[in-house]
Amino acid sequence: MKILRSVLFVFAALLLTTAAKAQQTNVKADIPFNFFAGGHLYPAGEYWLKSMPTTDAIIHIGGVDDNGTQILLSNACSDTTYAKESKLVFRHVGDNYFLYQVWTAGYGQGREFSRGRAETMLARNHENTEVVIVAANITK
Numbered sequence: 001m002k003i004l005r006s007v008l009f010v011f012a013a014l015l016l017t018t019a020a021k022a023q024q025t026n027v028k029a030d031i032p033f034n035f036f037a038g039g040h041l042y043p044a045g046e047y048w049l050k051s052m053p054t055t056d057a058i059i060h061i062g063g064v065d066d067n068g069t070q071i072l073l074s075n076a077c078s079d080t081t082y083a084k085e086s087k088l089v090f091r092h093v094g095d096n097y098f099l100y101q102v103w104t105a106g107y108g109q110g111r112e113f114s115r116g117r118a119e120t121m122l123a124r125n126h127e128n129t130e131v132v133i134v135a136a137n138i139t140k
Contacts, residue, residue: 025051025059025102025111027086029136035090035097037061038072039116048139049088049102051111059102059111074111077101082108086138091115092130093122100131104138 028048035042038061046064051057056076062069082105089101098119103110115123123129 024056025049025104026139027088027102027104027136028064028139029086029088029134031088031134033097035099036116036118037099037113038070039118040070049136050139056111059113061099072099072113074102074113076109077112078109080108082106083110086136088134088136090132090134091119092132093119094125096122097132102136 026049028046030046031042031044033044035044042061042063048062048064050060052060057074059072059074060069061072083103084105085103086105087103088099089103090097091100092098096118098116099113101110101112
């Protein structure tokens with residue numbers, strides 16, 4: 001009975017470690033346009049997005065050129081297929097871009113950001129919302 005309990009404990013620990021590793025977000029992208037994330041306007045440039053070690057729901061975003069950093073809350077999103085490439089997905093409303101999702105290559109789950117007040121107001125006044133994808137690289 002002790003051996004069975006030990007084996008189950010090790011198996012559970014391995015599963016939890018794998019699940020935690022699979023959900024980590026750690027990407028870098030060169031974004032060619034100004035964009036909003038969490039109510040903050042970021043200028044075009046190179047940015048990194050990293051999930052916090054304690055939870056994948058909290059994403060830390062920062063600019064490589066010190067364009068400011070911020071903490072963003074995110075929700076899990078999924079697709080039936082694994083992401084073939086790491087990417088950032090933006091909603092384009094009027095003349096503005098809003099960070100919408102982040103995907104890491106090789107995983108079927110990504111992170112999604114809720115609409116802010118400015119995006120909601122603009123969406124009411126524009127009929128078309130376009131989705132724009134920017135390629136990203138996995139960082140360590």
